[in-house]
Amino acid sequence: MAAVSLPQLLLVWAVVVFAAIMRAFTGFGFALTAVPVFSLFMPPTQAVVLSASLTLGVSLVTLKTYWGRYPLRPMVPLFALSLVGTVAGAFALQWLSPEQFKLWIGPLVIGACALLTFYRPGKRQGNAAVAGGVGLGSGLMNGAFAMPGPPIIIYAMATEAQPARSRALLMTFFLFSAVVALASYTAAGYVNARSPWLFLMAFPAMLLGDKLGFILFHRYGDAFYRRVALVVLFAVGVTISGRALFS
Template identity: 35%
Template sequence: MISQLLLLAAVTFGAAFIRGLTGFGMAIILVPLFGLIVKPTEAVFLGILLQVLIGPVGLKIILADAHKQSALLISGFAVLATPIGILLLQHTTPDVARLMIAATAIGAFVLVLLPQRGALRPGPKETALTGFASGILTGFAAMPGPPVVPYYLRQPIPPEEARASMMLVFFITAITGTIASYVLGLAHARLLWLSLLLFPSVLLGNWIGAKCFGKVRANLWRSFVAGVLGVAGISAVIRLLN
C-alpha cells in the first residue's frame, strides 16, 4: 500500500508540474498511468478530484487572462455531456477503457500538430462541439483536454490567454465531473481520502511548473505542449502492452 501510494504521488507530481507550465496535461498524464495502478473507474475519479482541488489555485489570474466567452460556452456544453461519459465508462470493460484512454491522449497529440487556423476565432458551432466532446471525455476518462487543447493552441493567441482559458474550462468540468460521479455511483470515500493524500504532490508540482511558465518563447511553449501529449499517449500504450 505504501509503495503504491508513493508511486501515485510521483506520477501526480510530474503531471501537476506539466499543468502549471502548460495549463493542461494533468489528467492526460495521470489517468492512463493511474489506470495501470488502480481500476480505470478509480483512476478517472481520482483525476477529477485532483483537478477540483487544484482548480482554485491561481484562479484570479486565470479569470483575468482567459477568453471567458469561449471558455464558458465550452464549459456549458461540457456540463451537459459529462454524465454521458460516466455512463459509457460504467458500461466499458477495464481493458477496453484503458485502451480508449491511451488512444485519446495520442489523438490529442495529432490534433495539436495540425496547422494553426487564421486570425478568426472558431464559430459557435465548433465551440459547442468542442464542449460536448470535452464533457464526454471528462466523464469517461477525466480528460477534458483533448478537444480543448487543439481548440486554443491552433489559434494565434498569446500563451497566457490559451493557458488561462484551458484552466478555466478544466476547473468547471472537474466540478461537474465530481458531482456527476457521486450521483451516478462512481465515487466512494476511499478515493476522496486518497486524493487528499496526493494533493500536496499536486500543489508542489503545480507551483514549480507555474514558476517556469513565461520563461520560454511562445513557439517553444507550443512545441513543448505537443511533446507532452505525444509522450503521455505513447507511454500509456507501451505500459498497456506490457
C-alpha cells in the same frame, strides 16, 4: 489508506508532481499523465475521481493566476456541450471499453499534433458550432476517463496565439470540467469513503508540482510554451494508442 503501500504512495507523489508541473506550464496534461498510473493499483472509477478532485482542488487554490485572463462569453458553447458530454460519459463508464475508445482517439491526437506543428494560430475566436463540438468531445472524455484534454487542447492551440491566454482558456475549462465530473461521479456512485483520503494523500504533491510549473511558465513560457505543448500532446497520443493496442 492501508491498501496503498509505500512504493505505491511514492509512485503517486512522483506522478502527481510531474503531471502538475505539466499542467501549470502548459495548462493541460495532468489527467492524461496521472489517470493511467492511478489505474494500475485502483479501480478506474476511483482513479477518475482522484484525478478530478485533484484538478478541482489545485484549480481553486490557483484561481487568481488564470481567472479573467480569457473572456467567458466565447466559452459558453464549450461549457454547455461539455456538461452534456460529461454526464453521458460518466454513466457510460460502467460499460464502455476504454481500449476501443483510446484506439480511435490516439491516432486523431497524433494527426492533429502533426498538423499543428506546421500551423501557426492567429488571434481569432473559434465559432460557436466548432466550440460546441469541441465541448461535447471533451465532455465525453471527461466523464468516461477524466481526460477532457485532447479536443480542447487542439482548439486552444488552433485559435489562440498568446501562451498566457491559451493557458488561461484551458485552466478555466478544466476547472469547470472538474466540477461537472465530480458531480456526475457522485451521482453515479463512484465517490466513496476512500475518495477524500486519497485526495488528502496526493494533494501536497499536487501543490508542489503546480508551484514548480508556474515558475517555469513565467521564466520560459513565451519561448517554449508551444514546443512543450506539442511534444506533450504527441506523447499523449502515442501513449493512448499504445495502451489501447497492448493492454
